[in-house]
Amino acid sequence: MNEQCHNCGYDLMGLPNRGKCPECGEPYDKLSLYRAAKAKEPAFVRHIAWITLAILTLLVLVCGGALSTQADNPWGAIAITVIVAGVTGFGAFAYWWAERSERRASE
Numbered sequence: 001m002n003e004q005c006h007n008c009g010y011d012l013m014g015l016p017n018r019g020k021c022p023e024c025g026e027p028y029d030k031l032s033l034y035r036a037a038k039a040k041e042p043a044f045v046r047h048i049a050w051i052t053l054a055i056l057t058l059l060v061l062v063c064g065g066a067l068s069t070q071a072d073n074p075w076g077a078i079a080i081t082v083i084v085a086g087v088t089g090f091g092a093f094a095y096w097w098a099e100r101s102e103r104r105a106s107e
């Protein structure tokens with residue numbers, strides 16, 4: 001998280017979310033500093049979390065599907081696959097959703 005004065009670079013860590021920079025007197029708002037820093041990040045960085053989880057979900061489904069055809073008890077393997085893929089899939093969705101709504105809020 002970027003908590004530096006955009007004017008002089010003074011570290012604003014531990015200070016209130018809004019106020020004046022103690023170094024140069026410039027008014028700051030940590031939330032807008034944070035959003036500005038976020039917006040500067042490449043799309044790759046902003047999307048990496050949900051893309052990683054989405055790939056993981058696919059891997060779980062593929063591996064679980066392959067395992068369930070070999071397992072003595074295919075329904076056990078299918079149940080575990082569905083649960084794990086559900087968790088990672090939900091995580092991917094949650095990250096994607098958070099990223100999306102954050103971007104909308106800053107527009």
Ligand SMILES: [Zn+2]
Nearest residue numbers: 005008021024
């Ligand atoms: Zn400053």
